[in-house]
Amino acid sequence: MRIHDLRAVTILPLMALVLAACGTGTTGANKLAGGTATFAELPAATPSYILPMTSCKYFSVTNLSQFIELMYRPLYWFGQNGQVKLNSDLSLASDPVYSDGGKTVTMKLKNWKWSDGAPITSRDVQFWMNLYKANLGGYCGYTPKYFPDNVTSMSYPDPQTVVFSLDKAYGSYWFTYNELSQITPMPQHAWDKTSDSSPVGDYDMDPKTAVDVYKYLDGQSKTLGTFATNPLWQVVSGPWKLKSFSTEGAVAMIPNPGYSGPVKPTIAEFDLQPYTTGTAEFNVLHSGGIDLGYIPTESVSQKDSLTKYTFQPWIGWQFVYFQENFNNAINGAIYKQLYFRQAMQHLVDQTTWISQIFKGYAVPTYGPVPIQPASQFVSPGERNNPYPYDPAAAIKLLTDNGWTVKPGGVSTCSNPGTGTGQCGAGIASGQKASFKLEYASGTIAVTQEMEALKTAFSKAGLELNLSENPFNTVIGDAFGGTTTADMDNWGGGWIYAPDYMPTGESLFSTGAGSNGGAYSDSKMDDLITATTTSNDVQALYAYEDYNAQQLPVIFIPSADAALTMAKKTLHGWDPQDPLLQIYPENWYFTSS
Amino acid sequence: MTGFLVRRVAQSTLVVLGVTVITFVLTKLLPGGVARAILGVRASPQAIAEFNHENGLDLPAWQQYLYYLGQLLHGNLGFSYHLNQSVVELLQDHLPKTLILLTISTLLALAIAVPLGMLQAVRRNKLEDYFFTSLSFALYSMPPFWLALILIIIFAVNLNLLPPQGPQGAVSTYLDDPSQILGLVLPVMSLALVTIALFSRYMRSSMLDNLVQDYVRTARAKGVSTTGVLYRHVLRNALIPIVTLLGLSLPGIFSGALITEAIFNYPGMGLLFWNSSQSRDYPVLLGVTLVVAVATVVGNLLADVFYAVVDPRVRVTE
Numbered sequence: 001m002r003i004h005d006l007r008a009v010t011i012l013p014l015m016a017l018v019l020a021a022c023g024t025g026t027t028g029a030n031k032l033a034g035g036t037a038t039f040a041e042l043p044a045a046t047p048s049y050i051l052p053m054t055s056c057k058y059f060s061v062t063n064l065s066q067f068i069e070l071m072y073r074p075l076y077w078f079g080q081n082g083q084v085k086l087n088s089d090l091s092l093a094s095d096p097v098y099s100d101g102g103k104t105v106t107m108k109l110k111n112w113k114w115s116d117g118a119p120i121t122s123r124d125v126q127f128w129m130n131l132y133k134a135n136l137g138g139y140c141g142y143t144p145k146y147f148p149d150n151v152t153s154m155s156y157p158d159p160q161t162v163v164f165s166l167d168k169a170y171g172s173y174w175f176t177y178n179e180l181s182q183i184t185p186m187p188q189h190a191w192d193k194t195s196d197s198s199p200v201g202d203y204d205m206d207p208k209t210a211v212d213v214y215k216y217l218d219g220q221s222k223t224l225g226t227f228a229t230n231p232l233w234q235v236v237s238g239p240w241k242l243k244s245f246s247t248e249g250a251v252a253m254i255p256n257p258g259y260s261g262p263v264k265p266t267i268a269e270f271d272l273q274p275y276t277t278g279t280a281e282f283n284v285l286h287s288g289g290i291d292l293g294y295i296p297t298e299s300v301s302q303k304d305s306l307t308k309y310t311f312q313p314w315i316g317w318q319f320v321y322f323q324e325n326f327n328n329a330i331n332g333a334i335y336k337q338l339y340f341r342q343a344m345q346h347l348v349d350q351t352t353w354i355s356q357i358f359k360g361y362a363v364p365t366y367g368p369v370p371i372q373p374a375s376q377f378v379s380p381g382e383r384n385n386p387y388p389y390d391p392a393a394a395i396k397l398l399t400d401n402g403w404t405v406k407p408g409g410v411s412t413c414s415n416p417g418t419g420t421g422q423c424g425a426g427i428a429s430g431q432k433a434s435f436k437l438e439y440a441s442g443t444i445a446v447t448q449e450m451e452a453l454k455t456a457f458s459k460a461g462l463e464l465n466l467s468e469n470p471f472n473t474v475i476g477d478a479f480g481g482t483t484t485a486d487m488d489n490w491g492g493g494w495i496y497a498p499d500y501m502p503t504g505e506s507l508f509s510t511g512a513g514s515n516g517g518a519y520s521d522s523k524m525d526d527l528i529t530a531t532t533t534s535n536d537v538q539a540l541y542a543y544e545d546y547n548a549q550q551l552p553v554i555f556i557p558s559a560d561a562a563l564t565m566a567k568k569t570l571h572g573w574d575p576q577d578p579l580l581q582i583y584p585e586n587w588y589f590t591s592s
Numbered sequence: 593m594t595g596f597l598v599r600r601v602a603q604s605t606l607v608v609l610g611v612t613v614i615t616f617v618l619t620k621l622l623p624g625g626v627a628r629a630i631l632g633v634r635a636s637p638q639a640i641a642e643f644n645h646e647n648g649l650d651l652p653a654w655q656q657y658l659y660y661l662g663q664l665l666h667g668n669l670g671f672s673y674h675l676n677q678s679v680v681e682l683l684q685d686h687l688p689k690t691l692i693l694l695t696i697s698t699l700l701a702l703a704i705a706v707p708l709g710m711l712q713a714v715r716r717n718k719l720e721d722y723f724f725t726s727l728s729f730a731l732y733s734m735p736p737f738w739l740a741l742i743l744i745i746i747f748a749v750n751l752n753l754l755p756p757q758g759p760q761g762a763v764s765t766y767l768d769d770p771s772q773i774l775g776l777v778l779p780v781m782s783l784a785l786v787t788i789a790l791f792s793r794y795m796r797s798s799m800l801d802n803l804v805q806d807y808v809r810t811a812r813a814k815g816v817s818t819t820g821v822l823y824r825h826v827l828r829n830a831l832i833p834i835v836t837l838l839g840l841s842l843p844g845i846f847s848g849a850l851i852t853e854a855i856f857n858y859p860g861m862g863l864l865f866w867n868s869s870q871s872r873d874y875p876v877l878l879g880v881t882l883v884v885a886v887a888t889v890v891g892n893l894l895a896d897v898f899y900a901v902v903d904p905r906v907r908v909t910e
Contacts, residue, residue, distance in 0.1 A: 044867040044871060048674060048675050056632055056634060056635040056639050057630060057631060057643070059634070136636075137636065137639045137641070137642040140631075143636060144637070222677070224676060225681070246761075247677060248685065248686075248760070276854045276866065276867070277866075280854065280855055280856065283741075283756040284757055284857065475629050494633070513636055514633045
């Protein structure tokens, strides 16, 4: 079975356009032309970078999904009708065509134009690729051995065509969703220069001068006060261009009249407004000063009092976990035992955590693929929790494997060895089930979760010594590669972007850069490789089912990205994009 | 007087230098990797190495400090990890806003607290004194954030008279748009009300101390009117502790501004500090801490100088 026919998705955006044009939800109210729509930025999250080739320092939803991408469209756009899908309509190129058994990919650019009237061509893609290859540390999407290392040659036979030759045959779906997804054409005719005074040239063609071009553009992107006036940033491909930009994060955008995409903006201006805290934003929301904002979780019980607004949770394409250090000198041997990991996962009461800690606004996590928003990527097996909260089951797993369980105390290994019913390799007689878990301070929900976990662990005699440390400490230990770090929860998870297909090559393959716990399993490695080379959805399902069963990390609930409050007179914002992108070109107001 | 000034300036310089050492060491004592914390779980080894090199984090700590100090002497306070701007630029943007907020609220507080304290001292143990004492205690015991929220609920949400947030534009645009001035009213009120309570209590106490002094009795015996005694003799002497208090209060007022700015969404330096602490933006934290430390030292220096001007005994003692 093919995962998905890429061509079929072109029909869906057309349907969406028809629905939007019909004014869904307006209940007969007059559609108004123009107007200014305001969007509340998340607390202390203001745009600070404009160059689409974004380093990890600025690689955030705020900078990318809700600012840069409004002006600079990626070669392939993902996100459609609230689902994680290739959106052919909004992409700058037609769907990629794979040949040579999956070793060659050809992309045809559409005849779209930059805002200054110049055509968007393969030279603009080449410009991106040349800067990327010359500055690998400059773009956060880079993973060693993957894109662009896996592209052996590139050719640009005509202004509309880009051809990549790959080092081996990859699955077309994976390569499109996780590799080609990184490319954002940049206006070579305006940006290929090394200083303000230098003329535009072909500096990107030489890797040495390509470094200078990147440094120049990165430097220009560091002078926030000039974003709205710098001629570089006036040339855009997206539906919006900057009208004003304050260094505090207040942004005003106006429509790009030369936008070639299918949906042109109808509102006259789109404003991003910065907020210091959720409380400050909520105060303004109360007075009706925001068109699309959010309600802080702690205030969600008051949502019905805001009668001018519609409430809708915004669920992101992410999953949350914390990790054990498989190389820990004392407990590493315990973590390597599947039965023990299963026992620990049985002690995570996700249902209660979601209702009590997150007030219902979170999604359970059963494996590496988010089960919400609904997607074609979730296997039937991962839709159900393989290890529901069950202290009795946890105790049975431990006693069946040579542990003397002391609920409320500290369980010990009483039957060491590697045979059936024994504790497992490297676990000595009398070894205590005692663990250290450090978690990042500053988030009440994380503290509450860890306290609840400590209580649950004690039911099976697992002693959990919690320590609350600054984020720096926790993440430093988590990725420090030491044998002293034990369990670490830095209070975040993994967002699948710009690698939209939820394969685990960066996270769970042996030696992967983001595999902080040093998990290693040859079968997992093979299954991950299969997800990158196969077009069969069963390859992805096999990986995620195995992952959910093997528990390379402890899965915990994922809080909703935001609790959206939208003015009832604002339309076109729904459904919300799980990649947290916004589409103000679809928005319009009605009189009531 | 010159010797007194030289000694005070030298002491202040040493204090500021000490502050740079302490703030720098504190950030270095934080365990864990700054690079990983800033760049996130997705960062490649190349990105981590580049970040450490760009920010001098691959140098020994003492070299980092000397580099930091050298940059300070050249007016470079560093570059924000998150906000993508130099710390100096950030301070240029945010500091005037905080100064406006602090100046207006402090002047307003003084303008009300001084006569209020005088009134309470003159009308000691009368109805007015009891009323304003109770009001002062009530205001002073209120947490600033709570007072700010109460003001928002009353004036912005219920009465819809004032905006719930501070002005969002640049300082230079405040006078162009009356709504921006209106936006300052609630933040100024919330800061001033607490400060009025504090200053008026000190003023009352200081006035009471002075009203029983011999020089007051002498002035009265010489036939000076009550108004003359109060304004020409007692007020000047009673203000001395207020001057000292004003210098010492700067950090306290700044921390009050931090909370006020956060609640009123006012993009001043308090808010900058708040956001930077949330995002672990150490260069900004260091820069703001240094500026506040310098402001505090300078405030105290000015208070000392002013104290010496109004009270010659200070110079004699020195």
